[in-house]
Amino acid sequence: MVNAVILGAGESDRTPLPGRTAIDMGVEAALGAIRDAGLKIADIDGVVTGYSLAERHLDFSADLAESLGIRPMWSQTNSRSGATGSSIVVNAALAVLGGACTTALVVWADNRVSGNPDDMAGALAASLSAFEVASGPLITTQYGLIAQSYMSRWGATAEDLASVAVQFRKHAGLNEQAKYRAPITVDDVLSSPMASSPLHRLECALVTDYGGAVVVTRSDRVPDAHDPVHILGFGEALSHSSILRNRDLFTTGHTAAGRSSSLAFEMAGLGPADLDMAQIYDCFTITVLMLMEDFGLCGRGEAGAAVRDGLLDREGPLPSNTNGGLLSNASGGILHVTEAVRQMRGNAGSHQLARCPETALVHGNGGILGAQTTMILGRR
Amino acid sequence: MAMEPAAELWHEWAQGRLCFQECDACEAIQHPPGPVCGTCHSTSLHLAPSDGHAALVSWSTVHRAPAPEFAADVPYTIGLVSLRGGALVQARVLPGMSPEGWEPGLPATLRLGEVAGRPQPVIDRVGG
Structure with missing residues (x-):
């Protein structure tokens, strides 16, 4: 059966530089991905990109394509909040399978530090409804409301949540590119300043520059001797824009990731027990715990205990966020994708897992647990 | 119109x-x-x-203001309450009320007040 495949991955340098643009980092990541795919720029006939929070583009994909000297037959810019990094890969898979193009370049880059932080604050505030903003919440507050509810429902503790940050920091320690690498303890997390209760500063995603890219084509177009990563399944689902319109978050605690992951597993013909690795969108510690339960990696209310028992450890049953994730490595959900591809192809460098994963789940979450995108990747 | x-x-x-x-x-x-x-x-x-009768769903105390107009209030607590049928309302909890001992399902009352100069519902009672 024909499916979409990822031929290569690239990441830009993330050191903030005065005047460094999102396009600069997008181009650097794109050139890396095209090189890793064994292709030339001229082979690219489709371009799909994410959006920039720090920089204005009416159509980011057009500005990126032009910078690369490409006139693609298919291009689009996707804005699905944090889920964008995974969603643009799904867009590319649909485009190559549907015949809109043959070889799609997928890029998400943003200069969130080098760019204008005032513009970024305004862009983030636009993600909440006026009826939320009026009470004075941070984005962290909206996740904090969900975290407080989760803790009340299941008796989960602050230590359960903090253990997610501790786990991913451990992984970042081996990643030479990660922003924060020094080990931390649960006590360190819980003694970091409270951002919006119950979430502490060390439970929140970093804000960094980033650029990540992959190249997607069809499995029947893979160049000879190339070693691709197959997109075996994907699924997307959207439950809400405002958390006020989705009471499930506070009753059952379920998100639309249950649906997106079910669709992806079904298409792949695999289940949670078949996974060798996971790259889970980790904008906050609570996000990881709830998504784990929606994927069926553990029972409801059991995710904290599973993390403390080492489920997600790089030497455990399901190595996850092996680059340190959004919590310790860098911003940008596209890096969950590039990390998965690198680990599966055995070129993750200093933090390569001892055994290259044969299967992986990659998941993006957007908005306040509203937009969900799941992919199941495999080596055949 | x-x-x-x-x-x-x-x-x-x-x-x-x-x-x-x-x-x-x-x-x-x-x-x-x-x-x-x-x-x-x-x-x-x-x-x-609305008579303002609601039930407490969740809460979060904000320690860093998202915008200058809220800075004077820090730290402040934001509550989430449900109205009849489950509709959710997010509102500022009036100063002086502490989330200590709060749990979901406690009765809560909304009334009109002001946050950062803007008229809107506020939570003026939780429990009891």
């Missing part, structure tokens, strides 16, 4: 009338308000008065 539902609701609150959007067809309370009922997809909705 009728006002857009959100503008109409802000206007009612500014006039001192606590109300929320209600569907003419299925009677669901909907918040934030919109042109279509999210429960039954009717496009016929109106603003209905």
Whole structure:
């Protein structure tokens, strides 16, 4: 059966530089991905990109394509909040399978530090409804409301949540590119300043520059001797824009990731027990715990205990966020994708897992647990 | 011409009338308000008065203001409460009330107040 495949991955340098643009980092990541795919720029006939929070583009994909000297037959810019990094890969898979193009370049880059932080604050505030903003919440507050509810429902503790940050920091320690690498303890997390209760500063995603890219084509177009990563399944689902319109978050605690992951597993013909690795969108510690339960990696209310028992450890049953994730490595959900591809192809460098994963789940979450995108990747 | 539902609701609150959007067809309370009922997809909705009776769902205490107009209030607690039928309202908890010992399901009361100079519902009682 024909499916979409990822031929290569690239990441830009993330050191903030005065005047460094999102396009600069997008181009650097794109050139890396095209090189890793064994292709030339001229082979690219489709371009799909994410959006920039720090920089204005009416159509980011057009500005990126032009910078690369490409006139693609298919291009689009996707804005699905944090889920964008995974969603643009799904867009590319649909485009190559549907015949809109043959070889799609997928890029998400943003200069969130080098760019204008005032513009970024305004862009983030636009993600909440006026009826939320009026009470004075941070984005962290909206996740904090969900975290407080989760803790009340299941008796989960602050230590359960903090253990997610501790786990991913451990992984970042081996990643030479990660922003924060020094080990931390649960006590360190819980003694970091409270951002919006119950979430502490060390439970929140970093804000960094980033650029990540992959190249997607069809499995029947893979160049000879190339070693691709197959997109075996994907699924997307959207439950809400405002958390006020989705009471499930506070009753059952379920998100639309249950649906997106079910669709992806079904298409792949695999289940949670078949996974060798996971790259889970980790904008906050609570996000990881709830998504784990929606994927069926553990029972409801059991995710904290599973993390403390080492489920997600790089030497455990399901190595996850092996680059340190959004919590310790860098911003940008596209890096969950590039990390998965690198680990599966055995070129993750200093933090390569001892055994290259044969299967992986990659998941993006957007908005306040509203937009969900799941992919199941495999080596055949 | 009728006002857009959100503008109409802000206007009612500014006039001192606590109300929320209600569907003419299925009677669901909907918040934030919109042109279509999210429960039954009717496009016929109106603003209905509220007695402010609600139940506590969750809360979070903010330690860093998201914008200058909230800076003087830090730290402050934001509560999430449910109205009849489950519609959720997010509102500032009045100063002096501590979340210590709070749990979901406690009775809570909304009344009109002001946050950063803007009239809106606030939570003035939780429990008891």
